Amino acid sequence: xxxxxxxxxxxxxxxxxxxxxxxxxxxxxxxxxxxxxxxxxxxxxxxxxxxxxxxxxxxxxxxxxxxxxxxxxxxxxxxxxxxxxxxxxxxxxxxxxxxxxxxxxxxxxxxxxxxxxxxxxxxxxxxxxxxxxxxxxxxxxxxxxxxxxxxxxxxxxxxxxxxxxxxxxxxxxxxxxxxxxxxxxxxxxxxxxxx
Amino acid sequence: xxxxxxxxxxxxxxxxxxxxxxxxxxxxxxxxxxxxxxxxxxxxxxxxxxxxxxxxxxxxxxxxxxxxxxxxxxxxxxxxxxxxxxxxxxxxxxxxxxxxxxxxxxxxxxxxxxxxxxxxxxxxxxxxxxxxxxxxxxxxxxxxxxxxxxxxxxxxxxxxxxxxxxxxxxxxxxxxxxxxx
Numbered sequence: 001x002x003x004x005x006x007x008x009x010x011x012x013x014x015x016x017x018x019x020x021x022x023x024x025x026x027x028x029x030x031x032x033x034x035x036x037x038x039x040x041x042x043x044x045x046x047x048x049x050x051x052x053x054x055x056x057x058x059x060x061x062x063x064x065x066x067x068x069x070x071x072x073x074x075x076x077x078x079x080x081x082x083x084x085x086x087x088x089x090x091x092x093x094x095x096x097x098x099x100x101x102x103x104x105x106x107x108x109x110x111x112x113x114x115x116x117x118x119x120x121x122x123x124x125x126x127x128x129x130x131x132x133x134x135x136x137x138x139x140x141x142x143x144x145x146x147x148x149x150x151x152x153x154x155x156x157x158x159x160x161x162x163x164x165x166x167x168x169x170x171x172x173x174x175x176x177x178x179x180x181x182x183x184x185x186x187x188x189x190x191x192x193x194x195x
Numbered sequence: 196x197x198x199x200x201x202x203x204x205x206x207x208x209x210x211x212x213x214x215x216x217x218x219x220x221x222x223x224x225x226x227x228x229x230x231x232x233x234x235x236x237x238x239x240x241x242x243x244x245x246x247x248x249x250x251x252x253x254x255x256x257x258x259x260x261x262x263x264x265x266x267x268x269x270x271x272x273x274x275x276x277x278x279x280x281x282x283x284x285x286x287x288x289x290x291x292x293x294x295x296x297x298x299x300x301x302x303x304x305x306x307x308x309x310x311x312x313x314x315x316x317x318x319x320x321x322x323x324x325x326x327x328x329x330x331x332x333x334x335x336x337x338x339x340x341x342x343x344x345x346x347x348x349x350x351x352x353x354x355x356x357x358x359x360x361x362x363x364x365x366x367x368x369x370x371x372x373x374x375x376x
Contacts (some may be wrong), residue, residue: 001231009230017230018273022280025234025338027288031208032215035285037301044360044367049213055341057216062223063346080334082345082351090333091329091355095362097326099370100318102301104337105330106236108323109278113247113285118304118319123240124353125323130244130267131239132324133331140332153350178213183365185362 001076004069028108031144035111037102044099049181056174064167077154084148086140136180208292223346230273235339237330239278243286245269307371 009017032054033039042048069075098104101122103111108126113120133140150158156166204210219234228233245263248256257263269275289295300315308314330336333355335344341359344352 002364004228004231006228007231013273014230014232014273015276017226018232018276019280019283021222021226021230021234022277023281023284023287025219026281026284026286027278028215028219028222029281030283030285030288030294031210031292032212032219033209035289038303041301041303041367041371044363045371046364053212054216054219055337057213057343058219058223059341059346061217061220061343063220063348065224066227066346069224070226075224076231077344077347078227078233079347079349080340080351081353082349083334084351084354087333087351087354088358090329090331091358092362093329094333094336094355095329095359095364097322097324097329098320098337098359099363099366101322101326102304102319104341105240105327106281106336106338109236109240109281110285113282113287114289116301117297117299118315121316122319122323122326123228125320126240126327127244127247128320129324129327130241130331131248133328134241134244134248134260134262134267136252137260137266141261144332149305150350155348155350155353158350162316170348177234 002073004074004076008072025106026113029107029110031052034107035094035103035114035116037111037116040104040107041099041102044095046185053178060171060174062133063170067163067167079152080152082150083145086144086147086152089144109116161179206292208294219342223343232273233339233343234277235274235335235343236278236281237327237336237339239275240327241267241331242269242272242275243278303371307312 030037033050033052039048039050043051066075070077103119103122107128108119108122112123135143156163213335224233225232226234241262245260245267247259249269252260257269286295299312300310304315305322308318333340333351334356335341335352340349340352340355345356
């Protein structure tokens with residue numbers, strides 16, 4: 001990885017940066033309402049679109065910003081390998097777990113901070129589940145991870161096309177989704193009771 | 196319910212979701228450019244699991260495990276402290292807006308599965324097992340793949356995002372949609 005000019009936080013400073021950035025992230029998750037079980041579950045039932053609004057806006061704003069910084073050698077990309085079988089199986093499990101738990105790993109951690117005891121029970125489950133994964137890792141690394149491994153690819157590398165078209169398409173997709181959601185779905189902010 | 200126009204921003208429990216999303220985007224820009232790190236949570240939880248496994252497997256047992264030795268080393272570092280910070284941030288935020296509330300069985304759950312605390316805690320525990328196993332298998336969660344990976348247009352992350360949403364929708368409709376009797 002190339003060292004970038006603004007990346008002055010290194011060594012022990014990284015510990016404090018992790019804590020500080022984490023605190024900001026936890027506050028934002030809470031203020032965004034996504035630490036609420038109902039907001040998460042109702043997203044998957046198409047009754048509340050807060051999760052999608054938060055995620056897509058973060059992706060567009062962060063994506064464009066980091067792409068510009070990357071173009072000026074001021075940020076590195078950190079791409080995870082497209083180990084397609086593992087990603088698809090993992091995502092299938094993740095969706096099932098997210099609805100039953102009612103939180104994702106990050107919003108679950110944050111929900112514990114807001115007093116949700118079911119989120120805490122799920123945290124113990126996550127400790128157990130992560131332990132199970134670590135114990136089975138050697139087998140998974142030998143048999144699952146290598147299947148359909150496309151490497152650390154980005155969409156423009158896989159499908160071609162200029163970068164700016166991808167980012168413009170991303171922003172356009174977000175706008176279309178927001179417009180459709182707001183047209184067909186008018187629930188007040190904070191509405192969380194079952195219809 | 197909280198009126199969006201009431202009080203100061205500090206005391207208003209819910210902010211506009213687009214504003215929150217934009218601020219998470221800005222936070223990502225800061226973590227990438229200042230610390231050369233993406234936002235992510237589930238690796239930190241796997242690190243915590245390694246620390247919890249020490250009394251069970253012994254320090255040598257944990258150190259001998261490939262995953263804990265190479266991928267999620269149980270230690271205080273940027274990633275594990277980010278997880279601690281997320282907990283603290285939500286705690287501070289909910290105390291400041293006076294929305295901190297001890298609760299075990301959410302309303303939507305109670306309407307569907309009844310008021311049993313044991314049932315809800317068991318389900319949450321099992322859901323936690325499944326979600327983190329999935330997150331580790333896919334090498335990321337809603338933060339690491341969903342936000343940090345998607346914003347870099349990673350193939351792995353958009354695959355995760357779409358499949359995860361489809362799986363969540365299917366699961367939610369199977370377990371929460373009541374038949375129209």
